[in-house]
Amino acid sequence: xxxxxxVEIARVSGVPVATVxxxxxxxxxxxxxxTGLEGAITExxxxxxxxxxxxxxxDSAGIRALFELGERLAALxxxxxxxxxxxxxxxxxxxxxxxxxxxxxxxxxxxxxxxxDSD
Amino acid sequence: MEQTTSVGAGRGTRQRxxxxxxxxxxxxxxxxxxxxxxxxxxxxxxxxxxxxxxxLLGGTIDVLEARVHPDDRVRLxxxxxxxxxxxxxxxxxxxxxxxxxxxxxxxxxxxxxGALVAGxxxxxxxxxxxxxxxxxxxxxxxxxxxRMQGLQTFTAALGEAARTADVVDVVVREVLxxxxxxxxxxYRLSDDGATFDLLGSVGYPDELHGEWSSFPAxxxxxxxxxxAANALVVVESPEELVRRWPNLADxxxxxxxxxxxxxxxxxEGRVDGALYVAFRSPRRFDEDDLATVTTxxxxxxxxxxxxxxxxxxxxxxxxxxxxxxxxxxxxxxxxATLESQSLDELLRELLGRLREALGxxxxxxxxxxxxxxxxxxxxxxxxxxxxxxxxxxxxxxxFAGRIAAQREPWVVEDVSTIEIYSPFLRQxxxxxxxxxxxxxxxxxxxVLDVGTFERRDFxxxxxxxxxxxxxxxxxxxxxxxxHERHRxxxxxxxxxxxxxxxxxxxxxxLGARYVPGSAGLEVGGDWxxxxxxxxxxxxxxxxxxxxxxxxxxxxxxxxxxxxxxxxFEGLGxxxxxxxxxxxxxxxxxxxxxxxxxxxVLDPRRNELRMSSAGHPPPLLVLPNAPASxxxxxxxxxxxxxxAASYEEAVARFPPGALLLAFTDGLVERRDxxxxxxxxxxxxxxxxxxxxxxGLLDHLLAEFAAGEHGDDVAIVAVxxxxxxxxxxxxxxxxxxxxxxxxxxxxxxxLKRAHARDDEIYEIAVACNxxxxxxxxxxxxxxxxxxxxxxxxxAGGVVTLVIRDFGRWREPRDDGDxxxxxxFIHALMDSVDVTATEEGTEIRMRRTLGGPA
Numbered sequence: 001x002x003x004x005x006x007v008e009i010a011r012v013s014g015v016p017v018a019t020v021x022x023x024x025x026x027x028x029x030x031x032x033x034x035t036g037l038e039g040a041i042t043e044x045x046x047x048x049x050x051x052x053x054x055x056x057x058x059d060s061a062g063i064r065a066l067f068e069l070g071e072r073l074a075a076l077x078x079x080x081x082x083x084x085x086x087x088x089x090x091x092x093x094x095x096x097x098x099x100x101x102x103x104x105x106x107x108x109x110x111x112x113x114x115x116x117d118s119d
Numbered sequence: 120m121e122q123t124t125s126v127g128a129g130r131g132t133r134q135r136x137x138x139x140x141x142x143x144x145x146x147x148x149x150x151x152x153x154x155x156x157x158x159x160x161x162x163x164x165x166x167x168x169x170x171x172x173x174x175l176l177g178g179t180i181d182v183l184e185a186r187v188h189p190d191d192r193v194r195l196x197x198x199x200x201x202x203x204x205x206x207x208x209x210x211x212x213x214x215x216x217x218x219x220x221x222x223x224x225x226x227x228x229x230x231x232x233g234a235l236v237a238g239x240x241x242x243x244x245x246x247x248x249x250x251x252x253x254x255x256x257x258x259x260x261x262x263x264x265x266r267m268q269g270l271q272t273f274t275a276a277l278g279e280a281a282r283t284a285d286v287v288d289v290v291v292r293e294v295l296x297x298x299x300x301x302x303x304x305x306y307r308l309s310d311d312g313a314t315f316d317l318l319g320s321v322g323y324p325d326e327l328h329g330e331w332s333s334f335p336a337x338x339x340x341x342x343x344x345x346x347a348a349n350a351l352v353v354v355e356s357p358e359e360l361v362r363r364w365p366n367l368a369d370x371x372x373x374x375x376x377x378x379x380x381x382x383x384x385x386x387e388g389r390v391d392g393a394l395y396v397a398f399r400s401p402r403r404f405d406e407d408d409l410a411t412v413t414t415x416x417x418x419x420x421x422x423x424x425x426x427x428x429x430x431x432x433x434x435x436x437x438x439x440x441x442x443x444x445x446x447x448x449x450x451x452x453x454x455a456t457l458e459s460q461s462l463d464e465l466l467r468e469l470l471g472r473l474r475e476a477l478g479x480x481x482x483x484x485x486x487x488x489x490x491x492x493x494x495x496x497x498x499x500x501x502x503x504x505x506x507x508x509x510x511x512x513x514x515x516x517x518f519a520g521r522i523a524a525q526r527e528p529w530v531v532e533d534v535s536t537i538e539i540y541s542p543f544l545r546q547x548x549x550x551x552x553x554x555x556x557x558x559x560x561x562x563x564x565x566v567l568d569v570g571t572f573e574r575r576d577f578x579x580x581x582x583x584x585x586x587x588x589x590x591x592x593x594x595x596x597x598x599x600x601x602h603e604r605h606r607x608x609x610x611x612x613x614x615x616x617x618x619x620x621x622x623x624x625x626x627x628x629l630g631a632r633y634v635p636g637s638a639g640l641e642v643g644g645d646w647x648x649x650x651x652x653x654x655x656x657x658x659x660x661x662x663x664x665x666x667x668x669x670x671x672x673x674x675x676x677x678x679x680x681x682x683x684x685x686x687f688e689g690l691g692x693x694x695x696x697x698x699x700x701x702x703x704x705x706x707x708x709x710x711x712x713x714x715x716x717x718x719v720l721d722p723r724r725n726e727l728r729m730s731s732a733g734h735p736p737p738l739l740v741l742p743n744a745p746a747s748x749x750x751x752x753x754x755x756x757x758x759x760x761x762a763a764s765y766e767e768a769v770a771r772f773p774p775g776a777l778l779l780a781f782t783d784g785l786v787e788r789r790d791x792x793x794x795x796x797x798x799x800x801x802x803x804x805x806x807x808x809x810x811x812x813g814l815l816d817h818l819l820a821e822f823a824a825g826e827h828g829d830d831v832a833i834v835a836v837x838x839x840x841x842x843x844x845x846x847x848x849x850x851x852x853x854x855x856x857x858x859x860x861x862x863x864x865x866x867x868l869k870r871a872h873a874r875d876d877e878i879y880e881i882a883v884a885c886n887x888x889x890x891x892x893x894x895x896x897x898x899x900x901x902x903x904x905x906x907x908x909x910x911x912a913g914g915v916v917t918l919v920i921r922d923f924g925r926w927r928e929p930r931d932d933g934d935x936x937x938x939x940x941f942i943h944a945l946m947d948s949v950d951v952t953a954t955e956e957g958t959e960i961r962m963r964r965t966l967g968g969p970a
Contacts, residue, residue: 026890060937
């Protein structure tokens with residue numbers, strides 16, 4: 001993983017929660033959103049919560065990687081639950097990329113987990 | 120009476136007694152005269168009668184004339200030269216007063232030698248004496264008649280003489296005529312009876328006038344004797360005069376008086392003068408003479424009394440007129456103090472009027488300086504140099520200094536006799552000075568003096584007026600001094616509360632003007648302020664405390680300082696005005712009432728937030744747009760209501776924009792409504808110079824020049840173009856370069872005062888273009904780099920991203936297209952230029968747009 005971003009993985013109520021901090025661009029999108037999450041995509045888990053609250057920057061390459069992650073998880077029968085607060089700097093770009101239509105966006109981790117429970 | 124016998128008798132003479140005639144006949148001289156040549160022939164008897172040489176029986180008229188009494192020569196010659204009509208003339212011989220000859224002749228014939236006159240000459244001494252006696256009595260009778268007639272004319276003339284000088288003139292002339300006198304004088308006793316003062320005279324040399332124009336009443340002289348005795352004093356010869364008044368011996372020599380009559384002038388039992396009549400030869404005065412003198416003296420007394428009354432009346436009328444004129448002058452002096460003027464204007468006016476009223480050449484006013492114990496020339500009319508040179512006169516020295524020390528008026532008729540302190544006073548050679556102290560209550564305010572170049576005797580009246588003016592002026596001056604001090608304090612206070620220097624933030628240019636109102640003496644409560652916040656924001660305040668003078672200035676100071684404190688607490692404009700309102704209500708026991716507008720300018724956001732407490736709206740001029748007033752964010756004035764809530768309005772304030780905040784003095788005038796004023800200002804600003812100082816000068820010239828009642832405060836702020844050095848980046852065409860580009864670009868955009876959201880979005884757009892430059896081109900290995908060039912001008916950021924390979928159309932899977940979509944969405948304009956050499960993406964974004 002590059003200096004631009006760090007990934008931490010934890011489990012909350014048995015659901016893996018990956019927290020990304022920093023910037024995501026062409027240079028690290030693959031590292032962060034593919035390689036960095038390998039350990040989080042486990043057999044037993046039905047979903048991956050991806051907390052992007054502290055991502056200060058994401059470009060089109062990062063969004064592409066995000067969409068690809070969602071597609072891959074879906075292929076595995078798992079869901080991608082992204083966490084992006086409304087005021088987050090990246091939300092404008094995500095809107096421009098129509099991300100809300102493609103992936104599940106929640107304002108915080110609890111809301112994301114709640115979304116999993118309600119389904 | 121018989122006809123006198125004579126040769127060639129034709130004309131009768133006076134009759135003579137037979138014996139006399141016989142005696143006379145014995146010495147008949149015969150002569151003949153040729154008038155043309157003046158040659159004469161005469162008999163021995165003729166020669167003998169004339170004391171001529173008896174051997175020479177002939178000569179000329181000249182020879183004959185030489186023997187004749189000088190007084191009679193002219194008469195004789197005239198008779199001889201008039202000979203064709205006959206001759207009859209009597210004459211005396213030289214050296215003989217008493218011996219008279221009579222010459223008679225007739226023209227005889229005309230022959231070849233011309234006219235010939237022949238006649239006789241006899242001694243008529245005895246008959247001449249009688250003749251003279253008779254002649255005298257006739258003359259005396261005529262004289263008596265003439266005197267009587269003369270006295271009547273004299274009385275009539277006196278009746279017409281109104282003034283003393285006229286009376287005296289008539290009297291002395293009459294005396295000469297009536298008495299045949301050669302000199303006359305009229306004296307009057309002075310009011311205190313100490314001196315005889317000459318009222319007028321005739322027949323005396325000038326040098327006598329100096330000495331005898333006034334002399335002590337107790338000087339032994341005919342006049343004092345006549346007055347003392349209330350009777351005529353008669354002197355018939357020089358010897359008598361000198362015997363009776365030895366002290367007058369010298370005067371007599373000069374005057375030439377040989378005889379005199381002096382009559383007392385008496386009116387209503389009071390003797391107050393003398394009429395003196397003099398003759399150059401000794402004379403015996405008869406009853407008639409004395410009666411005439413007495414009559415003239417009596418008439419003179421009455422006429423003089425009449426003249427005195429007339430003159431007193433006339434003087435009284437003149438006094439009344441002068442007093443009225445002075446009262447008018449005084450009134451004008453008092454009026455001058457009523458007008459609202461500066462002290463200097465007041466004093467100049469006052470001195471000008473005083474100088475006019477008293478008819479002096481100079482009038483000066485010195486102010487007493489208590490600390491230095493001296494007088495300072497403060498105002499002058501006629502000696503302005505004293506003021507311009509700031510002359511100071513120590514108390515106790517010189518003219519004004521002594522008046523100040525003694526606190527008493529002082530009149531100096533001859534300035535050369537006193538010590539003068541002011542060099543200019545000396546230099547200008549003033550002749551006379553009069554000065555009075557100005558005292559208000561117990562306090563010495565200054566000294567007022569007037570001066571004349573010509574010497575002048577200042578009258579009691581003059582001094583009275585001077586004192587009156589001074590006492591009135593002292594109060595006015597005292598009041599004006601207090602007023603001026605008051606105004607100076609207020610003005611100093613106000614100036615000290617206005618910012619000494621305006622802040623100079625990099626993003627804004629500021630200018631301000633404060634012009635005190637021209638009417639009235641008190642300062643207003645207008646203020647302005649500019650507060651540089653630590654974070655780059657700038658606060659602009661204009662306010663107007665209702666009221667004038669020290670109270671308003673002090674209240675203004677409190678509001679200003681409180682506003683500064685609230686601003687530094689980080690409060691917004693509306694909150695600050697809310698707090699100020701509370702403060703105004705608290706300190707407003709004296710009905711503090713103020714309007715204020717507060718604008719906070721944010722260079723990062725290119726906007727301003729404003730709140731107004733009933734203040735005229737500021738004027739905003741956006742680049743390439745007409746001026747418009749910021750009407751939003753208005754609420755009640757400070758101190759008006761505890762319930763007032765203050766609003767905030769936001770407006771764009773990008774580089775190139777101008778804000779003009781002002782107090783109502785700028786737009787409110789007697790001759791137009793505030794709406795008209797605002798409209799005019801709007802127009803004026805649109806056409807005004809662009810630099811702030813030029814703009815402010817222009818506005819003051821147009822709106823606050825000349826007579827403007829209220830104070831005017833203006834603050835102008837323009838948001839400066841923020842030239843940022845262009846940014847040039849060149850990086851390897853590798854994804855790892857993106858973060859570096861973003862980092863550098865963010866720093867650069869910050870310097871260009873882009874907002875955080877703007878920075879983010881522009882960075883995204885740039886990043887996408889760079890991603891394209893890294894990923895897309897088909898390029899030769901040696902051109903594996905890209906360039907980013909950024910410029911910012913006029914609030915517009917322009918980025919150019921270049922690569923050096925052939926443009927490859929983005930794949931249509933949406934990923935690549937997403938980057939371009941971002942760029943288009945986040946920037947105002949995007950141009951892509953693809954050539955064989957490479958691709959250039961040029962994109963623009965205007966800063967300061969809606970967030």
